[in-house]
Amino acid sequence: NAGVMQNPRHLVRRRGQEARLRCSPMKGHSHVYWYRQLPEEGLKFMVYLQKENIIDESGMPKERFSAEFPKEGPSILRIQQVVRGDSAAYFCASSPLIGGYGYTFGSGTRLTVV
Amino acid sequence: GESVGLHLPTLSVQEGDNSIINCAYSNSASDYFIWYKQESGKGPQFIIDIRSNMDKRQGQRVTVLLNKTVKHLSLQIAATQPGDSAVYFCAENVKGGSEKLVFGKGTKLTVNP
Numbered sequence: 001n002a003g004v005m006q007n008p009r010h011l012v013r014r015r016g017q018e019a020r021l022r023c024s025p026m027k028g029h030s031h032v033y034w035y036r037q038l039p040e041e042g043l044k045f046m047v048y049l050q051k052e053n054i055i056d057e058s059g060m061p062k063e064r065f066s067a068e069f070p071k072e073g074p075s076i077l078r079i080q081q082v083v084r085g086d087s088a089a090y091f092c093a094s095s096p097l098i099g100g101y102g103y104t105f106g107s108g109t110r111l112t113v114v
Numbered sequence: 115g116e117s118v119g120l121h122l123p124t125l126s127v128q129e130g131d132n133s134i135i136n137c138a139y140s141n142s143a144s145d146y147f148i149w150y151k152q153e154s155g156k157g158p159q160f161i162i163d164i165r166s167n168m169d170k171r172q173g174q175r176v177t178v179l180l181n182k183t184v185k186h187l188s189l190q191i192a193a194t195q196p197g198d199s200a201v202y203f204c205a206e207n208v209k210g211g212s213e214k215l216v217f218g219k220g221t222k223l224t225v226n227p
Contacts, residue, residue, distance in 0.1 A: 040220075042219045043217045045214035045215065045216070048213050091157050091158070101146070103215065104160070105150075105157035108156075108157050
């Protein structure tokens with residue numbers, strides 16, 4: 001049973017380009033969470049999704065950021081018109097239950113905006 | 115703002131010693147707490163968790179203590195090994211709230227051989 005798979009592991013984008021980060025949850029997990037981590041800091045919640053539904057996006061910037069978890073395929077975190085401040089590690093986690101139980105994190109995507 | 119924080123940002127210990135990493139939280143509604151280990155370039159790895167109806171839980175070489183009176187959480191690692199070197203985060207989940215976890219900034223543990 002593969003863990004949470006994120007790709008790409010590293011992504012370099014120029015300012016103004018779009019970044020697409022993918023996350024395939026563990027088999028049987030229907031809850032997906034995205035977190036952002038700046039250097040030397042803890043993870044900050046961005047968005048929580050279940051299949052085809054955004055449940056909580058309170059941590060996601062209102063502009064340029066969007067997330068989806070379609071019925072088929074991975075969850076996608078999309079950042080439009082990236083700026084240098086978007087450079088960070090983006091982690092996806094999945095769980096089979098609500099309440100934070102059974103959280104499993106992926107290895108993350110490190111986004112660098114040049 | 116964040117409700118979870120750590121007292122010590124760095125901790126250096128000798129191999130074989132016991133390590134104690136502390137965490138303070140401010141949200142009394144939190145009912146579930148988790149400790150994660152994060153090695154360089156990797157995602158957080160679950161170590162141990164505890165629910166608010168407990169005050170102690172033991173795993174293999176690790177123990178988590180929860181003091182709800184003073185809103186304090188600690189992770190004890192017995193016989194610390196070089197492979198334990200990493201950044202350790204505590205995280206909390208608020209009962210009845212969003213499913214998000216709130217993380218502290220982390221403590222960097224360095225184990226000297």
